[in-house]
Amino acid sequence: MGIKDKGMRKNFIERMLGPIASMSLVFLLGIALTLIITGMPAFREVGVLKFIFGNEWRPTFDPPYFGIWPLIVASFIVTFGAILFAVPIGVASAIYTAEIASPGVRETIKPVMELLASIPSVVFGFFGIVFISPILQKVLGLPTGLNGLNAAIILGLMAVPTVASITEDAISAVSKDLRNASYALGANKWETIVKTVVPAAKSGIFTAVILGVSRAMGETMTVLMAAGGARGVPSSIFVPMRPMTATIAGEMGEAVIGSTHYHALFAIGFVLFAINVIFNLAAEYVKKGGNK
Amino acid sequence: WKWPWQQQKSNVVSIQGSTTNLPITQKAAEDYMKVNKDIEISVRGGGSGVGIAGIIDGACDIGNSSRAIKSKEIMNARAKGVNPHETVIARDGMAIVVHPSNSLKNITVDQIQAIYTGQIKRWSQLGGADEPIVVVSRDTSSGTYEVFNELVLKGSKLRTDCIMTVSNREVAETVKNTNGAIGYVGLAFLSDGLNTVTVEGITASNATINNKTYKLARELYVYTNGPPAGNAKAFIDYILSEAGQKIVADVGYVPLR
Amino acid sequence: MEITGNKKGKREFQQSLGFVALQMCLLAVIISLGVLLVFIFVKGIGVINPDFFIKFPEDGMSSGGIFPAILGTLLLSLVAVFFAVPMGVLTAVWLVEYSTSYKMVRILRIGINSLAGVPSIVFGLFGLAFFVKFMGFGPSLLSGGLSLGVLILPTVIRTSEEALLTVPVSFKEASLGLGATRWETVYRIILPNSISGILTGIILSVGRAAGETAPILMTGATFFTMRLPNSLFSEVMALPYHIYALMTEGTHPNQLAIAYGTAVVLMMLVLVINSIAIYIRIMARRARQW
Amino acid sequence: MSEEPKITVRNFNAYYSGKMALKDVNIDIPENKIMAMIGPSGCGKSTFLRSLNRMNDLIEGFTVTGGMMIDGKNIYDKDVDVTKLRRNVGMVFQKPNPFPKTIFENIAYGLKINKLCKSRDELSGKVEESLKEAGLWEEVKDELNKSAFALSGGQQQRLCIARAMVVRPEIILMDEPTASLDPISTAKIEELIQELKKSYTIVIVTHNMQQAARVADRTAFFMLGEMVEYSDTSVMFTKPEKKITEEYITGRFG
Amino acid sequence: MSEEPKITVRNFNAYYSGKMALKDVNIDIPENKIMAMIGPSGCGKSTFLRSLNRMNDLIEGFTVTGGMMIDGKNIYDKDVDVTKLRRNVGMVFQKPNPFPKTIFENIAYGLKINKLCKSRDELSGKVEESLKEAGLWEEVKDELNKSAFALSGGQQQRLCIARAMVVRPEIILMDEPTASLDPISTAKIEELIQELKKSYTIVIVTHNMQQAARVADRTAFFMLGEMVEYSDTSVMFTKPEKKITEEYITGRFG
Amino acid sequence: MERHFDEELKALKKNILNMASMVDELTGRAIKALKERDEALAEEVEKADEVVDLLEIEIDKQCLDLMARRQPLAIDLRFITSVMKINNDLERIGDLATTIAHKSRILLKYPPLKPLIDIPRMADMVREMIKESVNALVERDSVKAMKIIEMDNEVDSLYVQVFREILTYMMENNENIKSGIELILIAKYIERMADHVTNIAEDIVYMIEGKTIKHGFETIDRAGGA
Amino acid sequence: MERHFDEELKALKKNILNMASMVDELTGRAIKALKERDEALAEEVEKADEVVDLLEIEIDKQCLDLMARRQPLAIDLRFITSVMKINNDLERIGDLATTIAHKSRILLKYPPLKPLIDIPRMADMVREMIKESVNALVERDSVKAMKIIEMDNEVDSLYVQVFREILTYMMENNENIKSGIELILIAKYIERMADHVTNIAEDIVYMIEGKTIKHGFETIDRAGGA
Numbered sequence A: 001m002g003i004k005d006k007g008m009r010k011n012f013i014e015r016m017l018g019p020i021a022s023m024s025l026v027f028l029l030g031i032a033l034t035l036i037i038t039g040m041p042a043f044r045e046v047g048v049l050k051f052i053f054g055n056e057w058r059p060t061f062d063p064p065y066f067g068i069w070p071l072i073v074a075s076f077i078v079t080f081g082a083i084l085f086a087v088p089i090g091v092a093s094a095i096y097t098a099e100i101a102s103p104g105v106r107e108t109i110k111p112v113m114e115l116l117a118s119i120p121s122v123v124f125g126f127f128g129i130v131f132i133s134p135i136l137q138k139v140l141g142l143p144t145g146l147n148g149l150n151a152a153i154i155l156g157l158m159a160v161p162t163v164a165s166i167t168e169d170a171i172s173a174v175s176k177d178l179r180n181a182s183y184a185l186g187a188n189k190w191e192t193i194v195k196t197v198v199p200a201a202k203s204g205i206f207t208a209v210i211l212g213v214s215r216a217m218g219e220t221m222t223v224l225m226a227a228g229g230a231r232g233v234p235s236s237i238f239v240p241m242r243p244m245t246a247t248i249a250g251e252m253g254e255a256v257i258g259s260t261h262y263h264a265l266f267a268i269g270f271v272l273f274a275i276n277v278i279f280n281l282a283a284e285y286v287k288k289g290g291n292k
Numbered sequence B: 001w002k003w004p005w006q007q008q009k010s011n012v013v014s015i016q017g018s019t020t021n022l023p024i025t026q027k028a029a030e031d032y033m034k035v036n037k038d039i040e041i042s043v044r045g046g047g048s049g050v051g052i053a054g055i056i057d058g059a060c061d062i063g064n065s066s067r068a069i070k071s072k073e074i075m076n077a078r079a080k081g082v083n084p085h086e087t088v089i090a091r092d093g094m095a096i097v098v099h100p101s102n103s104l105k106n107i108t109v110d111q112i113q114a115i116y117t118g119q120i121k122r123w124s125q126l127g128g129a130d131e132p133i134v135v136v137s138r139d140t141s142s143g144t145y146e147v148f149n150e151l152v153l154k155g156s157k158l159r160t161d162c163i164m165t166v167s168n169r170e171v172a173e174t175v176k177n178t179n180g181a182i183g184y185v186g187l188a189f190l191s192d193g194l195n196t197v198t199v200e201g202i203t204a205s206n207a208t209i210n211n212k213t214y215k216l217a218r219e220l221y222v223y224t225n226g227p228p229a230g231n232a233k234a235f236i237d238y239i240l241s242e243a244g245q246k247i248v249a250d251v252g253y254v255p256l257r
Numbered sequence C: 001m002e003i004t005g006n007k008k009g010k011r012e013f014q015q016s017l018g019f020v021a022l023q024m025c026l027l028a029v030i031i032s033l034g035v036l037l038v039f040i041f042v043k044g045i046g047v048i049n050p051d052f053f054i055k056f057p058e059d060g061m062s063s064g065g066i067f068p069a070i071l072g073t074l075l076l077s078l079v080a081v082f083f084a085v086p087m088g089v090l091t092a093v094w095l096v097e098y099s100t101s102y103k104m105v106r107i108l109r110i111g112i113n114s115l116a117g118v119p120s121i122v123f124g125l126f127g128l129a130f131f132v133k134f135m136g137f138g139p140s141l142l143s144g145g146l147s148l149g150v151l152i153l154p155t156v157i158r159t160s161e162e163a164l165l166t167v168p169v170s171f172k173e174a175s176l177g178l179g180a181t182r183w184e185t186v187y188r189i190i191l192p193n194s195i196s197g198i199l200t201g202i203i204l205s206v207g208r209a210a211g212e213t214a215p216i217l218m219t220g221a222t223f224f225t226m227r228l229p230n231s232l233f234s235e236v237m238a239l240p241y242h243i244y245a246l247m248t249e250g251t252h253p254n255q256l257a258i259a260y261g262t263a264v265v266l267m268m269l270v271l272v273i274n275s276i277a278i279y280i281r282i283m284a285r286r287a288r289q290w
Numbered sequence D, E: 001m002s003e004e005p006k007i008t009v010r011n012f013n014a015y016y017s018g019k020m021a022l023k024d025v026n027i028d029i030p031e032n033k034i035m036a037m038i039g040p041s042g043c044g045k046s047t048f049l050r051s052l053n054r055m056n057d058l059i060e061g062f063t064v065t066g067g068m069m070i071d072g073k074n075i076y077d078k079d080v081d082v083t084k085l086r087r088n089v090g091m092v093f094q095k096p097n098p099f100p101k102t103i104f105e106n107i108a109y110g111l112k113i114n115k116l117c118k119s120r121d122e123l124s125g126k127v128e129e130s131l132k133e134a135g136l137w138e139e140v141k142d143e144l145n146k147s148a149f150a151l152s153g154g155q156q157q158r159l160c161i162a163r164a165m166v167v168r169p170e171i172i173l174m175d176e177p178t179a180s181l182d183p184i185s186t187a188k189i190e191e192l193i194q195e196l197k198k199s200y201t202i203v204i205v206t207h208n209m210q211q212a213a214r215v216a217d218r219t220a221f222f223m224l225g226e227m228v229e230y231s232d233t234s235v236m237f238t239k240p241e242k243k244i245t246e247e248y249i250t251g252r253f254g
Numbered sequence F, G: 001m002e003r004h005f006d007e008e009l010k011a012l013k014k015n016i017l018n019m020a021s022m023v024d025e026l027t028g029r030a031i032k033a034l035k036e037r038d039e040a041l042a043e044e045v046e047k048a049d050e051v052v053d054l055l056e057i058e059i060d061k062q063c064l065d066l067m068a069r070r071q072p073l074a075i076d077l078r079f080i081t082s083v084m085k086i087n088n089d090l091e092r093i094g095d096l097a098t099t100i101a102h103k104s105r106i107l108l109k110y111p112p113l114k115p116l117i118d119i120p121r122m123a124d125m126v127r128e129m130i131k132e133s134v135n136a137l138v139e140r141d142s143v144k145a146m147k148i149i150e151m152d153n154e155v156d157s158l159y160v161q162v163f164r165e166i167l168t169y170m171m172e173n174n175e176n177i178k179s180g181i182e183l184i185l186i187a188k189y190i191e192r193m194a195d196h197v198t199n200i201a202e203d204i205v206y207m208i209e210g211k212t213i214k215h216g217f218e219t220i221d222r223a224g225g226a
């Protein structure tokens, strides 16, 4: 049997794969490095702790204050609010479309939701300002409707399609076997959904939430416009606030390049990236746990 | 050292920077190119910082800015052998606006300062209704804010619950939609649904701004590397010309004359 | 055996209640998204007419059309796709089929996922530093497209990876078992069978690229130019930037309507592209039998 | 078979969207016996089985005519509560399909759904009992709170059997319960099935003739939706009545 | 076994990331014979099989020591071209895995990859020939351009066998080739396997002892990575040497 | 469907037919040796038994092998178990033929009692039965098999006749006792042979029909009956 | 692992042991009837054969059933096929016992030839052999089974002795010829019984060891040999 090697069979593209892959990884690494390198001077000048836990963000004040604690808190409030809004509603509507709605309804709703996922965020932001904010102001009797809640609702709205679409995938992917097992034990449809299907899809739903949250966390223009932008440490979700991304997007164009302010904005980007990494690590961990 | 594809396009004028200046430059470019068909002008925003950085980096021919160049930027420029040159192309006044339901007619600069630093929190303190004042400002990094900071705040800290917005239009929309709101916008953004307040008894107008009786006035600049030359000079001259200044007025800013 | 009984018990009531609750949630979503759509359409539909699609902006962008912006967005998306797709897909191929360290792939995957949550403006800054300045492309179609390309790269890589992974290992083994090399297997078996998934990912990324403002703000999109692009180094107008600028700094009342109208056009554009994606997805799923 | 059969099927026809899947099936299944169904793929075995607990109701366009009586009551009568029926007719599937919950929760599921337990103690008691019945208790008693997925395939299938049993059905249906298991696990399940007939009436579908031969008391041979032969298992496999049965079981068919 | 064996395995050990999966296996497989491997789940049958065409090279951390000789050449030598080896050692998998292409293209794939045909005519000729060998020609000759997925499971598996054969390997490895098939299709495949030994040396892994008994000339019993017994099939199943083998094949084990 | 198994079954059938014809021939030769007082032939027959024995073991092994390897059911199972039993009976017939050959060598020591007619006739009948049973097996003809069972009765009555006749010779002359006893035993052996063939026929009927007709029972073992 | 199958095998074993003890007892009673010239007992024995026959059919069916339903392999397969053969042999022994009973009734027509000593001794030996074979089967003891095969030789030599003795009586007195022949046949039957037990023992050895010791061959049928 002739099995001796007579030279490698490898073609050009195959040889190029490694370099191309490394190149694109270099690009991505470049992004991360851009954040780190450009952000580093800010950490150096301000001090890491003072930067992260500092209470005041006054980059153009004299002397400037570079404390992003209010921004971090705002980011969390807004993101958390968005989750509170988007997750139950997104998951619930996904359950409805996947399990209860007729196939026709299902095939229509899903693409429509996916379409909404690509509306430019300025439009969402403006919608927040001129449509939702006055409603909030009147209904809740607040001085202003431009606040964390407004941003949370809009971000939630933006995240709902992501959450719902991926959740729907996850729920549809739950094997028929499990449903059958539940029905065969005498459970009705509702019991089957609540006690079997949803728990079984929880890892997929979790992914949906993570991705929805990522979308919400990385979103700039919308929060910039809708959250009000006040820079104090927010006392509640009902006051104007200024999340990290809004700060980056709003101030990047005007910052004096090379100034501490400029570096600080990158440093915020880096903090955001770090939070994302932690988030994804956690997600990976939870997902692995869920599959066991 | 240059990449082979880096070429100098002689018939192109590239402008970037302040969003405040954008309407002027855009319209001017539009009209200018109608006449000078061989010239290509591209107008980009980005913000005043980007405009000045563009000059320093040589990324553009003309940098728009709604604030004056800062010393740090000048130092940067010098270090790179760039010599920023400033030209004022228009003036702008910041009108103080409140919600139409507000009965306030006049306000002093000190009062504005008190409001924006948080010493005055309710309209009742100014003789109005007993409701909280919702303070709306431009973002601290915008050129507009720089001017407001210089003329009104005079170095004191802006209150932290102040609503910060990215654009004049947003300020206008927010004030329109919020009962207790107060804000400042460029003259071009005054519209129905906004109540304009006199400052120290003076109404913002072309005349009061040009003669500096209106306290809250500012200038809009373009920067070039060295005194304007060639196509850039031609275009800046066009803005400064009669036709150009008419555009300034049309767009809603205050012409230099 | 007792199997008869009334069907209106407590459990059935609970079920009906649950269904209603779910339905309410779906309705809430549909209504709010519907309101948003109606909002945009009502405000923007007024400016939409044939001229709007084929004319240049006029009178300080307070009238005329948005043709250069439509074209610019298309071109930017094209550049982004031509950059990100081969690169992303081949990277995914490498990650899935060639890389030898599972641990490394995992780390990379987390990194790539995390990048998907980084604000897009960071990608713009990267593009500014790398393409505009370092590579010397200047602010141009090329720089802007490439910056968008880098923005969608993580998405393309991730979706391609997922798509590649859905190809049953058994196909791969069968091919290798017949004496095919790794590349032959990738090229003849794995790629053809994951192409639908990859395409879906690509086209969704295009939607994203078409709708993004921040990355092109500093790298290639111009607010206004009278010239249509004639090379990769030309600057172009773009729809999302157009919307952004008009909405935020437009001084003319008509500009707001134009902004909304442009948003409608952008959505229509994305819808067209997406519908291709959805169509391909339906067809691919129907054709897929394993 | 002097006594009343547990299950009586009379002139039973089943259709998927009008397409006939079972044709005029008549069968009596005695209590506490194991009946096996064999036959070529697509002959309607699963359809028959799933008709017995009306699982096929979930399939759109599925209709039946004729009667399927359990203890003399036609399960297709209007006044039948399907969830009650399903509680009384347990089902075990081809692939072990434990819920993604703990072992304990898997078993407790049916009890909770059907509110069969008043106290936590009663619940644990019943769970333990059914795990013992399924011969799984010794293997899992110390890890009731571990995920059911941590069990091997064979253990999972026994868990599923325990899960079906804990609600005390009277009939257990099994659709190729060992199709995805290795021979050792299969042997264990077969042993268990033979144990179970002391308390349950069991209907089992299997592709594996030898398995039918091993476990069943009576065997039915289906073809093209019809029941061709229904005999005592030993008769079926040593001297079947019909030539076609003989051909099928000796592998001469097809 | 007077003549030189086709496959000679000597002191073969296999490890997954250092964890031993095969321990000191020694086996001779004669040419044109069928060898079956049986043993409990996880005993290393698949590992052994997949070592024979180095399919396990694809698994990270897989290492071997000892020798695996085919025609006296150690396939783990440095100078062995793995793709050539795999062409000469065909493989058929548990679940039929036709490519999502036409029937014709499925068979033609290996020929094209290995550039074994000069003309279109030669290609069709070889495709037809191998389909005939696999006993599939009569069933598919009029629909060579239909998707392979349109075939039944059993037909798909025969297609996969034809696909493996068309490149004229000398050895065919089969890992539970009928595990997912119904008994009729299984019987057909078993018949085919017995036909094939005229031209090929066949190694087959099966969970189904009876299948090993039916098709193999020689049978190896593995346990915990070790080869416990390797005998003529009839000896193995009527009077195995080792007690543990006897226990396993009579189902007393475990 | 033509099965590989069928080939193996064919091989088995061939062997059992082979066995039957060997035994048949052996019987014929043993009787010939007896009748013609041919010592050499008798010795040959005695030796030939070894071949039959070997074939018996071979067939037995084959059956066991098929049972282990093919898990036969229904007709296949009945065929193989029947062959096992038939094999056993044939071997016993072979043994008896050998014993007859042995006895015929002993008889050489004595003068011939009388010309042998009935004993060879019995033997012929047995051989006829063997042949018929082979036919019944090949043709799967249970009617033929049933006829064999009837033939056994004829052999039995012939045996009684032979017994009486020889007894008379023995009573007539004391000299004849020894050879007479041997002859009676030989007749008995042939009668046994017939019994064995009857067993074979019963097995064949069982194989074909799936019902037991042994010991004169026709057992009803269908559960419900067709 | 305890298997359900084991229970069925146990039931089978119980049946075959039952069969053995029935046959054993039948033999004892037949010989008793012969010795004590007890016609009633002889008749009883003749009738009891039917029970043995029924049990034989039952066991045969059971074996077939197990083979069809359990696909036995290795030891299980060897056990079942051995039981089938043992069953057959036991039934033949039962038949022989019945025949002895029948003959003993015929003998009543003649005066007793002499007090029977050796024939009962032969029978006792056969019964001993049956009992031992049962033990060998239960204890899976092939050594015991081999001993039975040796015992057969003793029975054989006893038979030769009996044959000679009766022959002498027959030669002495013509009157004795008829009863003598019957007695010789009875002795021959008992000798056959021993042969059958030998077969049983051989089957047991095969079952336990998996090797054929029939016909004095110890076949080497391991492929490589351990």
Ligand SMILES: Nc1ncnc2c1ncn2[C@@H]1O[C@H](COP(=O)(O)OP(=O)(O)OP(=O)(O)O)[C@@H](O)[C@H]1O
Binding pocket: D016, D017, D020, D021, D039, D040, D041, D042, D043, D044, D045, D046, D047, D048, D059, D207
């Ligand atoms: N959900 C369904 N919709 C339409 N037809 C169906 C459906 N399920 C089964 N059938 C058809 O009904 C017939 C009987 O199917 P069934 O599943 O009962 O067969 P089976 O004997 O269980 O086969 P297998 O051994 O392959 O499981 C088949 O022709 C099948 O195609």
Ligand SMILES: Nc1ncnc2c1ncn2[C@@H]1O[C@H](COP(=O)(O)OP(=O)(O)OP(=O)(O)O)[C@@H](O)[C@H]1O
Binding pocket: D182, E016, E017, E021, E039, E040, E041, E042, E043, E044, E045, E046, E047, E048, E059, E207
């Ligand atoms: N990819 C792998 N990585 C690590 N360990 C593995 C891998 N594949 C198999 N093993 C381990 O190697 C041992 C042998 O596995 P192998 O798949 O060869 O068993 P098998 O006999 O084929 O079992 P089965 O009958 O279940 O297919 C098992 O303990 C298994 O857990």
Ligand SMILES: [Mg+2]
Binding pocket: D045, D046, D047, D175
């Ligand atoms: Mg089925």
Ligand SMILES: [Mg+2]
Binding pocket: E045, E046, E047, E175
């Ligand atoms: Mg395996």
Ligand SMILES: O=P([O-])([O-])[O-]
Binding pocket: A254, B017, B018, B019, B020, B021, B047, B048, B049, B065, B066, B067, B141, B142, B143, B144, B145
């Ligand atoms: O964009 P600005 O004009 O506010 O700097």
